Amino acid sequence: MTYKVNPPKSRHQFEGGAWRVNKEKCVGCGACVAVCPEGIKMGKGGKAEIINQEKLEKCGGESLCQLGAIEKVQQKKTCKSHS
Numbered sequence: 001m002t003y004k005v006n007p008p009k010s011r012h013q014f015e016g017g018a019w020r021v022n023k024e025k026c027v028g029c030g031a032c033v034a035v036c037p038e039g040i041k042m043g044k045g046g047k048a049e050i051i052n053q054e055k056l057e058k059c060g061g062e063s064l065c066q067l068g069a070i071e072k073v074q075q076k077k078t079c080k081s082h083s
């Protein structure tokens, strides 16, 4: 007899992307905000600030910034039994 195991996605699989703005690289040009106003906005200090990861992903994620200030964050799997 064989058993099919369907582990819950939230604990076993990488889900979507996650980005952050590297404030050192961001020059506050606003190009990313012009393309994706629902995903990113201009924040304090004239630097871009992510407001919605999902919408930012749909807009293109890191490709929105020509200077590479929008960086993808690596996420680790949380399931210890399969690592």
Ligand code: SF4
Residues within 6 Å of the ligand: 021, 025, 026, 027, 028, 029, 030, 031, 032, 033, 047, 048, 064, 065, 066, 067, 068, 069, 070
């Ligand atoms: S993240 Fe990039 S595109 Fe957005 S404001 Fe900063 S430098 Fe400009």
